[in-house]
Amino acid sequence: MSFKKIKLGHIRSIPIYIDYSWFLIFGLFVFTLTRYFAFSLKLESLSFLPLSMGIITVILAFTCFLIHELSHSFVAIKNGIPIKHITLYMLGLGAALSKDMENAGQEFKIAIAGPIANFIIAGLLIWPTIILFQGLPAYYPIWLILDYLVMINIIVGLFNLAPAFPLDGGRILRSALWFIFKNKIKATRAAVWVGRFMAGLMFFIALHYGMIIMLLISVYIFFMGNAELARLEQKK
Ligand SMILES: [Zn+2]
Incomplete structure (x- = not known):
């Protein structure tokens, strides 16, 4: 293990690491989202509610990005390519394949699995988002988080394509x-x-x-x- 990484744990024997550079993007992401939530809720930027919403949303967003990488990884493993590790870097996440793809079909299946995972998450989250919309304004903070997660999953899925x-x-x-x-x-x-x-x-x-x-x-x-x-x- 290098000095630049922290080990988060294992998922199905794939080690998950956080590179120190990731904390920079985590902080920037929390800052941007806290401002967005504060603006939406008409509150001060540094008040408790938008800040905690910002932290929770960023953690959930990175969980979605991790699911994206895990989807690549599980399809790769199914195709006989073991995964060395998944690491969260400053500019995103990466799953390290232990060997090169052997044919075009393998590569296609492994590559498309990630964006599909994001679209599935967005599809699943859109229902509670629609339902909560009817209960506004009481659930406004939760709705804002869900709405953001639906949007970020669609954006990440499309961007990666x-x-x-x-x-x-x-x-x-x-x-x-x-x-x-x-x-x-x-x-x-x-x-x-x-x-x-x-x-x-x-x-x-x-x-x-x-x-x-x-x-x-x-x-x-x-x-x-x-x-x-x-x-x-x-x-x-
Ligand atoms: Zn991907």
Whole structure:
């Protein structure tokens, strides 16, 4: 275990870690949400209710992101690819596969499992959200949390489907190209090029609107795509 990680526990023998960088995003996320809840409830930013709502919502949101990674992991394990660990980083979560995918079908199933999990969670949470809406304003704080969780799951599911390799959508694209070309490296090269274009687009949009996290994610996508391609080409 490295000095940069804290072990949270195990889920079905997959170790779950928190990287120290994650606490930065946790704090930023709580701060942003607390302000949003305070604004919605017409309260002071640092009063108890919005702050506790912010903390609870961020923990629940990360639980949803963890379920996303676990879905990838369980499908991978079912396909004979053990998972080394799942780690929460500053820019999201990652499940570390112990070996490379062997065929396009495997990659497709593993990649799509994550966003599907988010859509299922959103689908399940939308019912209590609708029901509570009728009981407003008494349940307003709970409704705000649920409403946010439905929205964040839909956003995360859709965002991950963007064809920006190595995001899930980029992996789905690679699996399709892999199936067509019957060549993993050729498929990766094409998917990485689409990913670079998407990362560039994201970069300028983020720059234009001053979205710092999005800016970092676009840079991350660019370099991670390059790194994975380089690794595959070296292995050849
Ligand atoms: Zn994913």
